Amino acid sequence: xxxxxxxxxVAQNGPMVSRQNKGLGYLERDLHPEQIAQLxxxxxxxxxxxxxxxxxxxxxxxxxxxxxxxxxxxxxxxAPHGKTTMAPKLFDLQVRNGAWGITLxxxxxxxxxxxxxxxxxxxxxxxxxKQNMTLVSSMIADPDFEYYCLVDSADSVxxxxxxxxxxxxxxxxxxxxxxxxxxxxxxxxxxLRAVLAALAQWKDSVLLSGVELYEGILxxxxxxxxxxxxxxxxxxxxxxxxxxxxxxxxxxxxxSAWFDVVADVFATAAFLQPVEIVLRPGCYLTHDAGFYxxxxxxxxxxxxxxxxxxxxxxxALQVWAYVQSIPEESRAIVGIGKxxxxxxxxxxxxxxxxxxxxxxxxxxxxxxxxxxxxxxxxYLQIAPGDDIRVGDMIGFDISHPCLTFDRWRVIxxxxxxxxxxxxxxxxx
Numbered sequence: 001x002x003x004x005x006x007x008x009x010v011a012q013n014g015p016m017v018s019r020q021n022k023g024l025g026y027l028e029r030d031l032h033p034e035q036i037a038q039l040x041x042x043x044x045x046x047x048x049x050x051x052x053x054x055x056x057x058x059x060x061x062x063x064x065x066x067x068x069x070x071x072x073x074x075x076x077x078x079a080p081h082g083k084t085t086m087a088p089k090l091f092d093l094q095v096r097n098g099a100w101g102i103t104l105x106x107x108x109x110x111x112x113x114x115x116x117x118x119x120x121x122x123x124x125x126x127x128x129x130k131q132n133m134t135l136v137s138s139m140i141a142d143p144d145f146e147y148y149c150l151v152d153s154a155d156s157v158x159x160x161x162x163x164x165x166x167x168x169x170x171x172x173x174x175x176x177x178x179x180x181x182x183x184x185x186x187x188x189x190x191x192l193r194a195v196l197a198a199l200a201q202w203k204d205s206v207l208l209s210g211v212e213l214y215e216g217i218l219x220x221x222x223x224x225x226x227x228x229x230x231x232x233x234x235x236x237x238x239x240x241x242x243x244x245x246x247x248x249x250x251x252x253x254x255x256s257a258w259f260d261v262v263a264d265v266f267a268t269a270a271f272l273q274p275v276e277i278v279l280r281p282g283c284y285l286t287h288d289a290g291f292y293x294x295x296x297x298x299x300x301x302x303x304x305x306x307x308x309x310x311x312x313x314x315x316a317l318q319v320w321a322y323v324q325s326i327p328e329e330s331r332a333i334v335g336i337g338k339x340x341x342x343x344x345x346x347x348x349x350x351x352x353x354x355x356x357x358x359x360x361x362x363x364x365x366x367x368x369x370x371x372x373x374x375x376x377x378x379y380l381q382i383a384p385g386d387d388i389r390v391g392d393m394i395g396f397d398i399s400h401p402c403l404t405f406d407r408w409r410v411i412x413x414x415x416x417x418x419x420x421x422x423x424x425x426x427x428x
Contacts, residue, residue: 033422041412041420043320046356048420050393051321051340053408055424057415059316060285064097067284069309071098074263074277079103079122079252081282084402087411087424088116090285101146103280107132110147112427114139120146122252124212124280126156126176126184133163140169148250150176150212152185154198161202170205174212174250175238177231182217192234196243208243210250210276211235215258221302224258228265239272254279257295260303283401287313290346290399315397317404317411319348323392324377329384334394337376341396342403347373350380352395353388360418361395370396 041047043054071078077100082091091102091113101120104110110121127136127149140147151157151173164171175195178185186192199208213231218224235251238244254262259281266277283292296313299306321336334350341348347370354361365386372379382388398404405411406428413422 043418051336053319053411055413056316057413059314063313068098073305074267076277079278079280081280084282085405086428087426089424107135123149148172150174152176154194157198161206165205172207172209174210177213207245209246212252216255232269248274248276251275252278256281256283260299286317286401287315288399288401289315289349289397317401319396332380334378334380336378341398342400343373346399348396348398350394351397354393
């Protein structure tokens with residue numbers, strides 16, 4: 001395809017790209033993968049404007065397969081937390097690879113998922129406020145859309161009951177169990193009884209469908225297991241007293257750090273009737289090279305099921321940037337900054353080094369490290385005599401993918417030859 005043909009294809013199909021650099025990749029709407037392939041963009045050929053975040057196709061495929069094997073071994077379901085990526089194309093990828101649904105945190109996030117065709121959302125949060133309820137009301141009017149939110153107080157149930165009863169709608173809710181010093185969730189039997197009494201009052205419009213918790217606010221495995229067992233005990237109690245309005249009550253927990261412990265406690269519990277167990281890790285798809293790599297190492301150390309699954313999770317999200325200056329023999333300035341990559345749980349890690357014109361990247365020297373991150377610049381510690389030049393490209397792995405995704409409107413997916421094979425649009 002000629003340069004002029006590429007430019008015409010772009011104009012017709014949606015990317016907002018400059019005439020000088022057709023590789024910027026910012027989209028007004030998605031292109032089909034075959035259309036992206038026709039553009040023949042390649043990261044190493046400098047067809048993309050740097051800095052740029054990219055997703056590694058092969059590593060995402062590995063991560064999808066690993067997690068599917070894990071949940072299959074425990075006979076549980078998966079509803080990955082979509083707030084990590086806020087990318088409907090990735091939601092669809094996860095559902096097509098076996099996810100039961102998608103977890104989200106707000107009514108707005110849920111609306112994005114619904115508008116892009118997602119049919120089941122667990123909103124792991126309370127639904128509060130007129131406009132948020134109105135938004136959810138519009139979505140659950142769709143008979144093909146299955147939605148759940150959380151309740152942890154009589155006040156919340158009363159507000160939901162009045163709103164959805166007036167609209168003659170039925171809202172699925174999960175009882176949230178909380179831990180002392182944590183965030184939301186019932187803390188004691190008195191609060192639990194108050195919520196159940198309110199649910200009984202509004203049983204025609206607010207349907208108790210299960211129990212939920214978030215264990216990530218705790219730090220020690222023994223206290224997490226105790227917390228999980230409390231949720232199991234409450235679920236059994238509610239089954240025994242006929243409180244649930246779902247044939248198979250949901251029991252849901254698990255962020256990205258303790259999903260193995262949640263699976264172990266929930267899946268091995270003996271319930272009076274079948275229970276649908278749903279885990280909600282959000283970062284497994286892209287993983288990382290920092291916080292979640294360390295968390296996954298702990299999973300492998302303590303969980304025999306995870307150890308038996310070949311390959312492990314691999315960092316799939318990278319940010320690439322140019323070396324812009326080498327003002328000192330022990331320092332290079334690279335064009336990556338706080339506006340490009342997360343830094344709250346560790347600075348980006350230089351892992352690949354590429355000089356335009358070469359065939360493939362080389363591993364970055366192990367002594368290279370970022371020492372400071374500014375808005376648009378990073379200080380890269382090097383050694384005197386290192387083979388590094390202005391214009392070289394550095395690939396950075398990151399820690400905490402959530403706060404890198406929200407910096408990019410569009411992220412290219414690249415194959416093992418660094419060819420752009422698709423684009424992912426985010427909706428933060």
